[in-house]
Amino acid sequence: MPNNPSSNEHTSATGILSHSFVLFGALGDLSLRKLMPALYQLEHAKLLSPELAIMAVARSAINTAELRLRVEHTLNQYIGADELDPSSLSGLLQRLHYCQVDLTQAQDYVALEKALTSWHPQVTYYLATPPSLYKDICQHLHTAGAINEHSRIVVEKPIGHDLASSKVINNALALYFEESQIFRIDHYLGKETVQNLIALRFANPLFENQWNNQYIDYVEISVAEDVGIEGRWGYFDQAGQMRDMVQNHLMQLLCLVAMDPPSKLDANSIRDEKVKVLRALKPIKEDAINNHLVLGQYTDGQFKQQPAPGYLNEPDANTNSDTETFIALRVEVSNWRWTGTPFYLRTGKRMESKVTEIIIHYKAHNHFIFNPDQAKLAKNTLVIRLQPSESIALQVLTKEQGIDTGMLLRRDPLQLNLAQTQTNVRIPDAYERLLLEAIKGNQSLFVRRDEVELSWQWCDQVRRSWQSGNKSLAPYPVGSTGPQEALDMIQMYGHHWYEDCDEN
Numbered sequence: 440m441p442n443n444p445s446s447n448e449h450t451s452a453t454g455i456l457s458h459s460f461v462l463f464g465a466l467g468d469l470s471l472r473k474l475m476p477a478l479y480q481l482e483h484a485k486l487l488s489p490e491l492a493i494m495a496v497a498r499s500a501i502n503t504a505e506l507r508l509r510v511e512h513t514l515n516q517y518i519g520a521d522e523l524d525p526s527s528l529s530g531l532l533q534r535l536h537y538c539q540v541d542l543t544q545a546q547d548y549v550a551l552e553k554a555l556t557s558w559h560p561q562v563t564y565y566l567a568t569p570p571s572l573y574k575d576i577c578q579h580l581h582t583a584g585a586i587n588e589h590s591r592i593v594v595e596k597p598i599g600h601d602l603a604s605s606k607v608i609n610n611a612l613a614l615y616f617e618e619s620q621i622f623r624i625d626h627y628l629g630k631e632t633v634q635n636l637i638a639l640r641f642a643n644p645l646f647e648n649q650w651n652n653q654y655i656d657y658v659e660i661s662v663a664e665d666v667g668i669e670g671r672w673g674y675f676d677q678a679g680q681m682r683d684m685v686q687n688h689l690m691q692l693l694c695l696v697a698m699d700p701p702s703k704l705d706a707n708s709i710r711d712e713k714v715k716v717l718r719a720l721k722p723i724k725e726d727a728i729n730n731h732l733v734l735g736q737y738t739d740g741q742f743k744q745q746p747a748p749g750y751l752n753e754p755d756a757n758t759n760s761d762t763e764t765f766i767a768l769r770v771e772v773s774n775w776r777w778t779g780t781p782f783y784l785r786t787g788k789r790m791e792s793k794v795t796e797i798i799i800h801y802k803a804h805n806h807f808i809f810n811p812d813q814a815k816l817a818k819n820t821l822v823i824r825l826q827p828s829e830s831i832a833l834q835v836l837t838k839e840q841g842i843d844t845g846m847l848l849r850r851d852p853l854q855l856n857l858a859q860t861q862t863n864v865r866i867p868d869a870y871e872r873l874l875l876e877a878i879k880g881n882q883s884l885f886v887r888r889d890e891v892e893l894s895w896q897w898c899d900q901v902r903r904s905w906q907s908g909n910k911s912l913a914p915y916p917v918g919s920t921g922p923q924e925a926l927d928m929i930q931m932y933g934h935h936w937y938e939d940c941d942e943n
């Protein structure tokens with residue numbers, strides 16, 4: 440088994456780690472749409488070591504010159520020709536090389552290994568391929584002698600479709616790499632606002648002192664997508680929103696909101712605290728399913744004034760599918776900090792708009808001295824928005840201005856719009872940060888094995904409950920805010936989704 444790689448790092452004259460970077464699946468959607476633009480931005484920001492070289496690997500029979508043309512075309516498309524700086528573009532293209540490999544064929548790795556012989560020995564392997572190839576890739580890299588104690592491996596979601604299959608993938612990785620060499624991506628962790636959540640909580644006593652069940656009524660985490668399944672019906676139908684979104688992105692956000700302060704800001708201290716939250720998640724048993732869970736599926740509706748097909752009328756649809764395209768959950772974290780403060784998670788496809796928000800609903804005062812008609816207003820709400828624009832807003836009450844308004848209250852946001860408060864600073868895409876941190880070897884923004892497996896364990900248990908309880912699907916039209924049942928569920932507890940709140 441390899442040793443800890445952090446013991447031997449190679450620093451260039453610029454102080455940035457020297458490195459070789461191998462991108463498997465380099466011609467796929469993720470690589471071209473996200474990773475190449477992210478690498479360009481890192482190049483442009485001069486964050487890549489001059490010595491860093493990038494080997495692009497895929498099946499297609501192209502050469503390095505053709506790869507460079509394809510990447511240039513892609514960058515023109517996704518960043519825009521006017522935005523591209525010629526010298527940064529040329530800098531990135533010069534780093535790129537191509538190696539054709541069928542990743543299922545052991546003999547093909549010999550050429551790759553040979554091509555890498557003269558490269559820097561600290562290699563990061565990024566697997567932007569279907570997860571079904573992960574095991575083959577690790578095994579064949581090992582056989583070709585291309586893994587050493589300095590190697591790192593970056594893997595994309597999904598890490599399995601349940602606990603058992605995630606263990607198969609994790610076991611395959613663990614055969615050839617130490618946990619300290621494995622970087623599991625959840626790209627939400629690379630978002631600027633998610634980083635800011637840590638700063639907001641742990642750098643501001645104002646918030647952290649009141650970050651508990653004594654002051655917080657409930658927490659809402661909503662991830663609404665306006666798109667549908669984008670031509671990937673077959674893939675999505677095997678997954679559903681629980682496996683595709685809740686198990687990874689929403690669970691990670693929940694952990695970051697609910698965790699205790701880590702003793703240090705290093706990877707394992709943060710991940711230890713997240714694991715404690717996952718361990719404290721209360722199972723949702725079959726008899727609690729109707730009060731804690733809503734499953735939905737979109738039906739024919741309208742999007743931007745155009746008719747849009749429901750899930751079962753999408754191209755390639757299987758008309759009998761009972762896969763959920765929407766899910767709302769009431770989640771309870773059973774510990775000292777959170778017992779009595781529920782977390783409502785909600786995510787759906789083909790919703791009215793694309794928005795990702797964490798909303799902290801604070802409790803009201805026990806005694807209200809203003810006009811009783813305004814008592815419903817008397818709550819503070821902290822809205823942490825991840826997309827479309829990243830912002831943090833604290834809804835506070837003030838007096839309506841004027842001499843004839845008495846003590847009429849009004850609600851206004853104290854707003855931190857990240858794009859506006861820090862002008863001239865571009866908000867980086869999540870993948871820029873994640874690539875940079877992987878190259879640096881910082882695992883803070885990556886998911887540890889126990890996090891993945893505990894999250895699957897909880898999600899599997901909830902799925903079993905809804906299957907044995909024959910939980911039915913609630914329809915909602917394309918372009919809506921989801922099924923009525925999701926409103927009914929939260930209202931049962933005297934709570935509201937943010938868009939329906941009086942405090943909004």
Ligand code: NDP
Pocket residue numbers: 463464465466467468469470496497498499540541542543566567568569570572595596597
């Ligand atoms: P694509 O199908 O678009 O691309 C897959 C890539 O893998 C292609 O470059 C393909 O090569 C290569 N590949 C497939 N089989 C082989 C093989 N046997 N030998 C060599 N190369 C092979 O997939 P995506 O880019 O969409 O996704 C990649 C991974 O990232 C998946 O795990 C996915 O779940 C994950 N992911 C993707 C996201 C996205 O936005 N696309 C978002 C989050 C995660 P070639 O082009 O030559 O055929």
